Amino acid sequence: MRIWNGYGSEHSMDLVLIGRFQTVTGAKAAEERMEALKALAEEAWSDDDWRTPGERMSGELGQALAEMKLYDMGRYDVDVFALDHTVTRTGETVRIWTDESDVQGFLKALLHSGAKVEIFSRHEWDEDTSNRPDASDRSDGGSG
Template sequence: MDLVLIGRFQTVTGAKAAEERMAALQALAEDKWSDDDWRSPDERMPRELGQALAEMKLYDMGRYDVDVFALNHSVTRTAETVRIWTDESDVQGFLKVLLHYGARVEVFSRHEWDEDAITRPDASNRSDGGSDD
């Protein structure tokens, strides 16, 4: 997917908190990676994972939201802005953290847009681009 999520916060403190929380979630996800088939209700949310999310006050996150942090992604922060790059189409976990800490969020595909929110000149060659043809 080559997605970029940009969270813009009112303060550096909010951006740092989101960045730190994402690092903690990545460690948690890597430790508690779900390799089951989701058929057993007991395995959907291990108790220790639920407790860790409660300690982080991320009550609206589920196991799948946490799992996305174990997949290939990168997080950078510059002042009040946090950027996330991922090839995953499921970005719900990232969005929940950004919104939890008060970010205004922008999401776009680098296949179509560059970092300055300008349409890439070669974008029309890559997909139908939603054209009206």
């Protein structure tokens, strides 16, 4: 018999990241970069457990990131783009919706493109960034 120990949760983060740019051109460039990262992530996605250093990041992935001048992004930063998320752009604003708690890859992509970034959970805040009236009714601080 095999006993598995682990932790799981059905809770989604329901996060919104908002990147505000000085120009529409900057926002478009960020949107295009994130589309490229999504394609790269889907191409490079792997179910390996990364136990050996050679499995952490392929040379092709490293080269693609270097071409995008994203020198500080790692494999896990790219992998987040393969997970369920939505990116939209309206004028100078780029919005990302995700249920993931690890948003480092999204942050790096926005910041490298020159964004001022805001992050919030839709469990507690509405899209207009006002506090949700039903959020204070939760006895668990909004974690459910």
